[in-house]
Amino acid sequence: MIEVLRLSHRLKRDVRVSTHCALSSRALGASKIYYSGQHDSSYEDSVNKIVSNWGGDFTIEYVKNPIELIKAKKRENYFVVHLTCYGLELNKEITKIRRNKKILVVVGSEKVPPEIYHLADINLSVTNQPHSEIAALSLFLHEYFQGKEMNLKFKNAKIIVKPAKIGKNVIKNL
Amino acid sequence: MIEVLRLSHRLKRDVRVSTHCALSSRALGASKIYYSGQHDSSYEDSVNKIVSNWGGDFTIEYVKNPIELIKAKKRENYFVVHLTCYGLELNKEITKIRRNKKILVVVGSEKVPPEIYHLADINLSVTNQPHSEIAALSLFLHEYFQGKEMNLKFKNAKIIVKPAKIGKNVIKNL
Numbered sequence: 001m002i003e004v005l006r007l008s009h010r011l012k013r014d015v016r017v018s019t020h021c022a023l024s025s026r027a028l029g030a031s032k033i034y035y036s037g038q039h040d041s042s043y044e045d046s047v048n049k050i051v052s053n054w055g056g057d058f059t060i061e062y063v064k065n066p067i068e069l070i071k072a073k074k075r076e077n078y079f080v081v082h083l084t085c086y087g088l089e090l091n092k093e094i095t096k097i098r099r100n101k102k103i104l105v106v107v108g109s110e111k112v113p114p115e116i117y118h119l120a121d122i123n124l125s126v127t128n129q130p131h132s133e134i135a136a137l138s139l140f141l142h143e144y145f146q147g148k149e150m151n152l153k154f155k156n157a158k159i160i161v162k163p164a165k166i167g168k169n170v171i172k173n174l
Numbered sequence: 175m176i177e178v179l180r181l182s183h184r185l186k187r188d189v190r191v192s193t194h195c196a197l198s199s200r201a202l203g204a205s206k207i208y209y210s211g212q213h214d215s216s217y218e219d220s221v222n223k224i225v226s227n228w229g230g231d232f233t234i235e236y237v238k239n240p241i242e243l244i245k246a247k248k249r250e251n252y253f254v255v256h257l258t259c260y261g262l263e264l265n266k267e268i269t270k271i272r273r274n275k276k277i278l279v280v281v282g283s284e285k286v287p288p289e290i291y292h293l294a295d296i297n298l299s300v301t302n303q304p305h306s307e308i309a310a311l312s313l314f315l316h317e318y319f320q321g322k323e324m325n326l327k328f329k330n331a332k333i334i335v336k337p338a339k340i341g342k343n344v345i346k347n348l
Contacts, residue, residue, distance in 0.1 A: 016187075016190065016191055017190055017191065017194070020191070020305070020306035020308060020309065021306075023303075023304055023305040023306060024305045024306045024308075024309040026303070026305070027301045027303035027304070027305040027309070028301070028305070028309070050304055054303060054304060085335055086335055086337075086338055086341065086342040086343065086344075087337060087338065087339075088337045088338070088339060089324070089337050090324065091321060091324050091325075114341075117340050117341060118340060123338070123339065123340060125335075125337055126324075127201045127202070127323075127324055127326070128334075128335035128336070128337060129197075129200070129201035129228060129326075129328070129335075130197055130201070130224060130228060131194070131197040131198045131200070131201040131202070131312075132194035132195075132197060132198045132308050132312070134194060134198075134306050134308040134309055134312075135194065135198040135201070135202070135308055135309065135311075135312035137309075138305075138306070138308075138309035138312050138313055139312055139313065139316055142313055142316065147265060149301075150263070150264065150265050150300075150301055151265075152301070152303075154303070160302075161259060161260055161299075161302035161303075162302070163260075163261060163262045163263050163299055163302060164260055164261065164262070164297070165261075165262060165297065166291050166292060166297060167260065167288075167291060168260040169260065170260075
């Protein structure tokens with residue numbers, strides 16, 4: 001059970017990056033994304049539309065206070081992983097992290113409040129280079145699930161893609 | 175030697191997603207990104223600034239005609255991997271792909287011209303779900319380099335981050 005918290009979403013400016021975060025989370029085995037910052041119905045709609053067409057039960061929920069969410073999840077025994085290029089190294093820590101069955105992965109934006117670093121059970125880096133929260137999140141999920149997430153089946157899918165050498169092999173149950 | 179081609183960049187609308195593509199490519203071991211679409215000096219500047227501060231010799235180059243670039247790379251014996259959710263599965267194909275030492279990874283935008291599917295040596299999917307070219311690119315590089323890309327050292331770095339349990343441990347050689 002992996003859930004994701006995307007911090008500090010901003011209307012318009014962040015819609016594509018936040019959507020990539022949500023869709024990567026869904027495709028790679030997370031079950032839910034929370035987001036804080038500005039409430040954005042069009043962001044939620046675009047994620048919900050993908051779920052409705054492509055299946056599964058991934059959900060998106062806005063939270064006004066991300067610190068409170070993290071505290072609540074900790075009380076429910078979630079292990080909180082904060083992804084940051086300043087943290088400990090993924091490859092050294094992943095085996096230990098994998099022992100936890102309920103995880104909240106926190107991904108930031110430009111400025112992450114210091115409190116998040118202290119509340120997290122681990123501050124984890126996916127390389128110590130600046131790159132992308134989408135890349136960091138995807139590599140974390142891939143390492144957590146050890147590649148098994150590549151073969152997920154999504155229930156009640158109206159659109160199913162079959163791997164094809166060239167072109168598009170799409171089954172539509174609309 | 176992995177190079178990346180980002181198709182159909184659009185001014186303003188794509189700057190963040192294209193920047194994430196470039197920085198993830200750099201952080202995860204690619205040596206160059208080409209981009210087509212609209213020429214964008216501010217995109218190039220932001221990537222070059224990261225390289226100047228964080229080291230290494232990653233470069234960015236605009237190409238007017240991406241089809242011609244792909245054909246030229248093929249003549250130079252690059253193996254061309256087109257990432258698309260419609261393609262063959264990463265986990266089944268990666269061992270074969272890894273035998274190639276020179277690779278051009280092509281990542282699309284909304285609409286990829288059919289010619290790209292035919293020119294590519296392989297159309298490759300990182301899951302058959304809609305998600306993110308940044309995620310697909312990162313997982314491809316991670317699988318190609320088998321995790322070794324996590325420990326890259328970047329020459330001539332003015333900024334070096336050391337993994338820290340909490341907070342930021344940054345060495346600056348400015």
